[in-house]
Amino acid sequence: MICKLFGSDKSKVRTNHTGSSCVLKWETILWQKVKKKYELLDYHLVPEYLQDNEFVLRHYRSDWPIWDSLLSIFSLHNETLNIWTHLIGFLIFLALTIDTMWDVPRLEQLFENLSRAQHMKQEAGDTVLNLTEPVTRWPFFVFMGGSMFCLLSSTFCHLLNCHSSSLTYWLLRLDYAGIGIMIATSFFPPIYYVFLCQPAWRHFYLTSISVIGIATVIISLIPVFQTAKYRAVRGLAFAGMGLSGIIPGAHALINFYQEPYCLQTLVYELGMAFFYLVGVAIYVTRIPERWWPGLFDIAGQSHQIFHVLVVAGAFTHYKGGLIFLEWRDKSGCL
């Protein structure tokens, strides 16, 4: 009646007349082994590369196969909400991009504008009316593309970082590069549309932010940059990059302080800055889990709040971008 198990090879199971129950027992033990291997672990049991936040105590996935890591999007652990907050953000931006593509002024609308302008010209006598074409959309879509890249790379980083230290090494670089790209591309719509009629300034600011963006991405590829010790440096580097927008912002305000469209967009840009700066502060300080370690392992931890604020900031910037398009579609370079 004794079933002896040799390793994990099923063929080596010795059976007697109760062979079927031996196989059953073998399967039970194997299942328990598998279950134990892929169960969620506590902070002190996971390898060093997963020990990023000592205030999140439980529900870690550790060294899971890639397929199980992918499927874990549908299960509950301490990365579930980090994955979904940015995946939903990506889907929102994908839908907004498609919607904005459809919303480009159509040819009929142009003819309608033309007849209206001719009518107004007759009424205005010699007043010169300048019928403008819809302004180019590429800077707007550069921003949308940068945001989607950031949100999707973050989603994959949080989903697969439990697989191995070597994969995490590359995923974290992709994640930080994505943040740098998102911030740099955020500058494109305001700078392009505000300085539409001042090409020298437009080129200067767009080149500057591109250089700063590329430098930040390169710095983010340096291995030491991803360690938990450098969390504050990362936060400050990205915040500094965003705050460099104060210079073209102040320049724009001096030039266009009487332009209602410009003032409207300023409100949105300040809203975006507020969301991003509060997000970075929460990311760096790791509030609230710092105050109650273990209480926010599944929901409510600082990184999830940071993710939501990033999506909120990007959405606010998108709304401001729509106003820039409306302004330049109507005014051109008048």
Ligand SMILES: [Zn+2]
């Ligand atoms: Zn994240």
